[in-house]
Amino acid sequence: MTGGRFAKLVEDLRVYLTGPSIRMFFLGFSSGLPLLLVLGTLSFRLREAGVGLATIGFMSWIGLVYAMKWAWAPFVDRCPIPFLTKHLGRRRAWLIVAQICLLIGLCLMAVIDPVRNLTGIIAGALFTAFASATQDIALDAYRIESADARSQGVLAASYQFGYRIAMIWAGAGALGVAAAVAGVDAVGYSARAWEMAYFAMAASVLVGMVTVLLSPESPAQTPREIPAAKGRRRTPAELLKELFLAPLYDFYRRFGVWTFVLLALVATYRVSDVVMGIMANPFYADMGFTKAEVAVVIKVFGVIMTLAGTFIGGIVVLRMGVMTALFLGVVLSAATNLLFSALALIGHSVAFLTVTVSADNLAGGLASAAFVAFLSGLTSKEFSATQYALLSSVMLLLPKAIAGFSGLMVEGMGYNRFFMFTAALSIPVAVLVVLAKRSGMLSAEESGKPPTP
Numbered sequence: 068m069t070g071g072r073f074a075k076l077v078e079d080l081r082v083y084l085t086g087p088s089i090r091m092f093f094l095g096f097s098s099g100l101p102l103l104l105v106l107g108t109l110s111f112r113l114r115e116a117g118v119g120l121a122t123i124g125f126m127s128w129i130g131l132v133y134a135m136k137w138a139w140a141p142f143v144d145r146c147p148i149p150f151l152t153k154h155l156g157r158r159r160a161w162l163i164v165a166q167i168c169l170l171i172g173l174c175l176m177a178v179i180d181p182v183r184n185l186t187g188i189i190a191g192a193l194f195t196a197f198a199s200a201t202q203d204i205a206l207d208a209y210r211i212e213s214a215d216a217r218s219q220g221v222l223a224a225s226y227q228f229g230y231r232i233a234m235i236w237a238g239a240g241a242l243g244v245a246a247a248v249a250g251v252d253a254v255g256y257s258a259r260a261w262e263m264a265y266f267a268m269a270a271s272v273l274v275g276m277v278t279v280l281l282s283p284e285s286p287a288q289t290p291r292e293i294p295a296a297k298g299r300r301r302t303p304a305e306l307l308k309e310l311f312l313a314p315l316y317d318f319y320r321r322f323g324v325w326t327f328v329l330l331a332l333v334a335t336y337r338v339s340d341v342v343m344g345i346m347a348n349p350f351y352a353d354m355g356f357t358k359a360e361v362a363v364v365i366k367v368f369g370v371i372m373t374l375a376g377t378f379i380g381g382i383v384v385l386r387m388g389v390m391t392a393l394f395l396g397v398v399l400s401a402a403t404n405l406l407f408s409a410l411a412l413i414g415h416s417v418a419f420l421t422v423t424v425s426a427d428n429l430a431g432g433l434a435s436a437a438f439v440a441f442l443s444g445l446t447s448k449e450f451s452a453t454q455y456a457l458l459s460s461v462m463l464l465l466p467k468a469i470a471g472f473s474g475l476m477v478e479g480m481g482y483n484r485f486f487m488f489t490a491a492l493s494i495p496v497a498v499l500v501v502l503a504k505r506s507g508m509l510s511a512e513e514s515g516k517p518p519t520p
Contacts, residue, residue: 083381087213088225090282095229096236097275098206101169101199103237104176104268105129105192111242111348111358115256116182120349124474126189127345127467132196134463136204140456141310143204156284158212161205163279168198170272177265180258202275207459208452211443212285223440224381231373231432233271238348239365241268246358314450314457321447325503329445332499333461336393336438339496340431341466343404343489345473350407350482355415364421365428372425376432383433389441390504396434397500401493403427408486438462 082088103109110123143161147153151160172195179187214222241264249260319326351361383392406423413419442462446454477485 082221082385083225083228083378088221090278091210091213091222091225092229093274093278094206094209094282095226096233097166097229097272097278098199098203098226099230099233100237100268100271100275101173101195101202103234104173104241104265105196105199107344107348108238108241109176109188109192110345111352112245112261113181113188114349114352117256118181118185120474120478122474123349124345125471126192127473128471129189129192129196130341130463130467130470132193133200133203134460134467136200136456137311137453137460139201140204140453141314143201143456144208144450144452145310155279158205158209158285159279159282162202162209163276165198165202165205166272166276166279169195169202170269170276172198173265173269173272177262177269180262182256182258203459204452204456207443207455209285211446211451211455212448221381221385223443224377224384224436227380227432227436227439228374228377231377231428231435232370235365235370235373235428236271237268239362239369241265242358242365243362246362249358311453314453317447317450318445318454318457322445328499328503330461332496332503333442333458334465335492335496335499336397336434337462338466338469339397339400339404339489339492340434341463342470342473342492343407343486345470346477346482346485347407349474349477350411351420353482354410356417356420360417360420364417364424368421368425369428372429373432376429377436378432379429380433380436384437384440389437389444390500392433392437393441394497394500394504396430396437397493397497399426399430400434401490401497403430404486404490404493408483408490411482411486 106127106129110126113123113126114120147157148160148164151163154160155163172191175191176188176195179191181188210222210226244267245257245260245264248263249257322329348361380392380396383395403423403426406426410416410419410423442455442458445458473485476488480488
């Protein structure tokens with residue numbers, strides 16, 4: 068490596084050590100913590116408790132709460148919280164309230180035993196998911212408002228860095244705690260073990276709460292509010308226009324006819340990973356892997372490759388652009404799904420599980436960093452919370468709807484063909500990335516000007 072290239076690499080690395088990047092790492096951890104606890108880790112817990120695959124698949128629809136963030140995002144964007152907004156600022160006030168609710172929800176999921184009260188665990192998961200989604204609305208707005216468009220790629224990578232660490236902690240960490248409480252060699256379901264695991268995850272919410280309290284409010288701490296009515300109450304139609312239609316019109320005004328290409332790409336980019344991911348933990352259990360084996364593989368090799376993937380994703384975005392990083396993410400994600408298909412044929416092999424999980428986390432880290440940067444660059448700061456919530460809702464709606472049938476798919480075609488099917492879902496996504504790049508949408512994102520239709 069020449070001196071000039073080494074100096075450039077050092078310069079790239081130093082952007083991850085700035086205050087905003089470090090802060091975004093811990094806030095990303097706070098955002099990523101709840102997801103698996105209401106989906107993937109919960110599915111392992113339910114499967115071990117004897118819940119059927121079809122039921123587990125249907126319960127993945129809890130994730131649709133994240134796809135409905137647009138329904139209350141305008142209120143997070145515009146409405147202050149008494150007392151807290153005055154002392155913390157609009158974004159941090161909403162973050163603290165959401166995190167308190169998140170702490171309560173995880174404690175409820177800890178004490179409810181799904182064997183005795185499946186309805187209760189579903190209700191607890193729904194409450195936790197709602198709190199988590201509200202936290203995401205406020206946090207996404209905080210991130211977008213905290214930096215200009217040029218810096219969003221770095222903040223997105225730092226955010227995803229923390230997000231992926233949290234997912235590993237909520238996955239491998241929760242499994243590891245449960246295994247330690249039950250006994251490393253224990254086989255079968257232990258209500259006490261899972262109770263302690265979820266209490267440990269609830270305690271982890273404090274990381275995000277401390278970070279919020281120590282962070283400054285974003286520069287745009289008073290987003291555009293609903294214009295005051297002159298001597299009269301606003302009609303429902305006027306409120307609807309201000310809360311929901313204005314952000315939509317602003318988006319279409321900036322991107323014109325390419326809006327439809329963008330929405331198609333956003334709606335399908337995560338479909339392969341989401342549909343496959345719901346069945347990953349039940350797959351490990353059915354293949355005979357113990358909690359300890361899964362935890363060790365994810366904790367050691369998964370962590371290393373997640374960090375590498377997120378780091379590489381941020382650098383690829385910085386050096387080569389968002390669209391190139393998006394395309395690489397699609398290709399690598401499809402390839403790792405084929406590795407899961409091969410593992411289904413091989414059977415219980417810790418060595419091949421290590422290869423598969425490592426590759427999957429590498430691809431996931433890169434793709435996630437690129438996609439968050441892409442979505443962040445497409446929102447305007449005037450409607451940051453609402454537009455990002457709308458985009459992230461579009462991102463989740465189709466994948467989550469299909470994922471609800473994943474248990475039935477596995478029962479009908481087996482794990483091998485199921486993973487091959489999820490890999491094939493990436494083909495139309497790759498085509499959309501190419502079309503989006505050729506359309507000139509990327510240049511519009513970087514310049515802040517709408518592309519020429």
